[in-house]
Amino acid sequence: MALPTSEVLTVPAPARRRRRSGLLANGKAVTGLVILGFLTVFAVIGPWIAPYDPGERGDDLLVGPNAQHWFGTTHLGQDILSQILDGTRSVMLVGIVAGLVATVLAIVFGVSSGYFGGTGGEGLSALSNVFLVIPALPLILIITLSLPETNDLTIALVIGFTSWAWGARVLRAQTLSLRRRDYVEAARATGESTWRILGFEILPNLTAVIAASFVSTVIFAVLSEITLAFIGVPGVSEWNWGAILFWAQSQQALAQGAWWWFVPAGLAIALLGTGLALVNFGIDEYVNPRLRGGHQRVRGVRMRVGFTPVLPEEAR
Amino acid sequence: MSYLLRRIGFYAFTAWAAITINFFLPRAIPGDPVQSLIARAQGQLSTDAIQSLYILFGLDDEQSLVSQYFEYWGQLLSGDLGLSFTFFPSPVSDVIADSLPWTLALVGFTTVISFLLGTALGVVAGWWRGTWADLLMPVTTFLSSIPYFWLGLIAITLFADQGGAFPSSGGYDPGVVPGWDLDFIGSAIHHSLLPAITILITSMSGWVLSMRNMMLTVAAEDYITVAHAKGLSQRRVMVSYAARNALLPNVSAFALSLGLIVGGTLLVEIVFSYPGIGFQLFSAVGAKDYPLIQGIFLIITLSVLVANLVADLVYLLLDPRTRKEG
Numbered sequence: 001m002a003l004p005t006s007e008v009l010t011v012p013a014p015a016r017r018r019r020r021s022g023l024l025a026n027g028k029a030v031t032g033l034v035i036l037g038f039l040t041v042f043a044v045i046g047p048w049i050a051p052y053d054p055g056e057r058g059d060d061l062l063v064g065p066n067a068q069h070w071f072g073t074t075h076l077g078q079d080i081l082s083q084i085l086d087g088t089r090s091v092m093l094v095g096i097v098a099g100l101v102a103t104v105l106a107i108v109f110g111v112s113s114g115y116f117g118g119t120g121g122e123g124l125s126a127l128s129n130v131f132l133v134i135p136a137l138p139l140i141l142i143i144t145l146s147l148p149e150t151n152d153l154t155i156a157l158v159i160g161f162t163s164w165a166w167g168a169r170v171l172r173a174q175t176l177s178l179r180r181r182d183y184v185e186a187a188r189a190t191g192e193s194t195w196r197i198l199g200f201e202i203l204p205n206l207t208a209v210i211a212a213s214f215v216s217t218v219i220f221a222v223l224s225e226i227t228l229a230f231i232g233v234p235g236v237s238e239w240n241w242g243a244i245l246f247w248a249q250s251q252q253a254l255a256q257g258a259w260w261w262f263v264p265a266g267l268a269i270a271l272l273g274t275g276l277a278l279v280n281f282g283i284d285e286y287v288n289p290r291l292r293g294g295h296q297r298v299r300g301v302r303m304r305v306g307f308t309p310v311l312p313e314e315a316r
Numbered sequence: 317m318s319y320l321l322r323r324i325g326f327y328a329f330t331a332w333a334a335i336t337i338n339f340f341l342p343r344a345i346p347g348d349p350v351q352s353l354i355a356r357a358q359g360q361l362s363t364d365a366i367q368s369l370y371i372l373f374g375l376d377d378e379q380s381l382v383s384q385y386f387e388y389w390g391q392l393l394s395g396d397l398g399l400s401f402t403f404f405p406s407p408v409s410d411v412i413a414d415s416l417p418w419t420l421a422l423v424g425f426t427t428v429i430s431f432l433l434g435t436a437l438g439v440v441a442g443w444w445r446g447t448w449a450d451l452l453m454p455v456t457t458f459l460s461s462i463p464y465f466w467l468g469l470i471a472i473t474l475f476a477d478q479g480g481a482f483p484s485s486g487g488y489d490p491g492v493v494p495g496w497d498l499d500f501i502g503s504a505i506h507h508s509l510l511p512a513i514t515i516l517i518t519s520m521s522g523w524v525l526s527m528r529n530m531m532l533t534v535a536a537e538d539y540i541t542v543a544h545a546k547g548l549s550q551r552r553v554m555v556s557y558a559a560r561n562a563l564l565p566n567v568s569a570f571a572l573s574l575g576l577i578v579g580g581t582l583l584v585e586i587v588f589s590y591p592g593i594g595f596q597l598f599s600a601v602g603a604k605d606y607p608l609i610q611g612i613f614l615i616i617t618l619s620v621l622v623a624n625l626v627a628d629l630v631y632l633l634l635d636p637r638t639r640k641e642g
Contacts, residue, residue, distance in 0.1 A: 129326065129330075130330045133621060135574075135575035136576065137582065138597070141597070142613045145606070223463055231583075231586065232598075245466065266466035266470070269466065284529075
C-alpha cells in the first residue's frame with residue numbers, strides 16, 4: 001500500500017483531536033501519573049501505616065530484610081521501611097511547594113519579559129540567565145546556611161526562589177513567538193486590556209509549557225532537598241530519604257555490607273524521579289508530536305531515489 | 317565579535333551578582349557569627365585576622381555599607397577570602413588551591429567525554445527511531461533520575477568494597493608522594509576512575525535525551541529529504557546534515573547545565589571522599605566553616621563562568637550565523 005508522505009503525516013492529527021484528553025492517551029504520561037499517585041498516597045498515609053516508630057531503637061541491630069523488618073534495620077535497630085514511609089511526606093511536600101513557587105515566579109518573569117520586551121524585558125531575561133549560570137546547589141547551600149532557622153518549608157522556599165530561571169527562559173521564548181500571532185494582534189486591535197490579553201490569550205496557550213516547567217522544577221527541588229539532607233544541612237525533616245542516606249553513609253553501611261540501608265531510599269528517589277520524568281515526556285510529546293516514537297507515527301519512511309515511500313506493515 | 321563582547325559583558329555582570337550575593341548574605345544573619353567563630357578558635361586569632369573577618373562578615377559597625385562593600389572588593393581582589401576554621405590557621409584561598417585541581421581534572425574530563433558520548437548516542441537514537449535504539453530511552457530516563465551520590469554508593473559496594481578492583485576513597489594511594497611522576501599519576505587515575513564513571517553515567521543521559529529530540533525535529537526538515545533525494549549515504553545525511561544542525565542547541569544547553577553537573581560532581585566527591593572542592597565543602601558544612609563555604613561558592617561560580625565562556629567560543633566556531641556582523 002503506497003501513500004504519498006504528506007497524507008501519511010497528517011493522518012494522526014485529527015484522530016488525536018477527536019479524543020477528549022490527549023495527555024491521558026499517552027502511555028508514558030499515564031504510567032508517570034500512576035507512579036506519582038501511588039507515592040502521593042504514601043506521602044499522606046505513610047506516617048500512619050508505618051509498622052514502627054521510625055526513631056525507635058530495637059534489639060535487632062543491622063539485620064537484613066526479614067518478616068519483621070521488610071527493609072531491614074539500622075545500627076540502632078530502627079526500622080528502615082518506617083523511615084522511608086515517614087520521609088515520603090517531607091520529600092513530596094518540599095518538591096511541590098518549591099515547584100509551585102518557582103513556577104509562579106517563572107510565569108511572572110518569563111511572560112512579562114517576553115510580552116513587554118524592551119529594556120525591561122531584556123533586563124528580566126538577563127536576570128534569569130544570571131540565575132541559570134550560577135551553580136544552583138552551592139547557591140542553595142549558602143543561602144540555607146545563612147538562615148537563622150531552617151525547616152522543610154524554608155528550604156522549599158529557598159529552592160523555589162533559586163530555581164525559577166529555567167522555566168522563565170522557556171516561557172519567555174514561547175511568549176515571544178505568541179505575542180505577534182494574529183489572534184493576539186486582533187485582541188489588541190479590539191482594545192482589550194493588557195491583563196486580559198495576557199490572562200485569556202497568552203496564558204492558556206502556555207499551559208503545556210507551564211506544566212512541563214512545573215514538573216521539571218519538582219524533579220530538581222526533590223533532588224536538591226535530598227542532597228541537602230544527604231550533606232547534613234540542619235533543618236531538613238528527620239527521616240527525609242536523603243537523611244536516611246546520610247546516616248547510612250556516616251555509619252559506614254557500605255563497609256558493613258548493609259546494602260538494605262541505602263538501596264530502598266535510592267530506589268524510592270529514582271521511582272519518584274522516573275514518574276515525574278515520564279509525565280514530562282508525555283507533555284513534551286503532546287506538545288510536539290514529532291517527538292513521538294514508535295507506532296503513533298509512521299516510522300522508517302525514508303526517501304530514497306527511485307522508491308516511493310512504503311508504509312511498514314504494522315503502521316497501516 | 318559583538319556577540320562575544322556581549323557574552324563577556326554578561327559573564328562580568330553575573331560574576332558581580334555572585335560576589336554581591338556573597339557580600340549581602342552574611343549580613344542577613346542575625347547575631348554575631350564572628351564572636352562565635354573567635355570563641356571556636358580559642359584565642360588563636362590575631363587582631364588582623366579578626367578585623368578581616370569583620371569585614372568579610374559585614375559586621376564592621378564603624379563603616380557605612382558602601383565603604384564596607386568597597387573594602388570587601390579590595391580583599392577579594394587581593395585574594396583574601398578569610399581564614400578557614402576547619403584548617404585553622406590556613407587562609408581559605410590556600411585550602412581551595414589545594415583541592416581545586418582535583419575537581420577541575422575530574423569535572424573537566426568527565427564533562428567533555430559525557431557530552432561527546434551522550435551526543436553521539438543521541439544522534440544514533442534519534443536517527444534510528446522505532447528500532448532497538450528506542451530501548452535506550454527508558455534506560456536513560458531511569459539513569460537521569462538517580463541522584464549522582466546514590467549511584468556512587470552503589471558503585472562503591474559493587475566494585476570497591478572487600479578487595480574490589482577499585483579504591484573506595486581518597487585521591488591517591490596513602491604511600492605515594494604527590495608529584496609529577498608515574499607512580500603518583502597512575503595512582504591518581506586509578507582512584508578517579510570509579511567517580512568519573514559514576515558522573516559519566518548520570519550526566520550522559522541528559523545529552524542523549526536532548527540530542528535525540530533535536531534529531532527527531534531536524535530529521536523532518538526539507539533539507540534532509542533533499543539530501544536523501546540526492547542519493548547521499550545514510551551515514552553522510554545523518555552526520556553532516558542532521559547531526560550538525562541538531563548539535564547547536566545541545567552546545568548552548570551544555571553551557572547552561574554546567575552548573576548542575578558541577579553540583580553533582582561535588583556530591584560524587586563526598587561519596588568517594590575524593591580530595592576535591594566538594595569534599596571540602598562537605599566538611600565545611602559539617603564544621604559550620606562559613607568563610608570556607610563562601611570561598612568555595614565564589615570559586616565554583618567563577619569557574620563555571622569561565623567554562624561557559626569557552627562553550628560560547630565553541631558555539632562561535634560551530635555556528636557561522638553568530639559570526640556575522642549585526
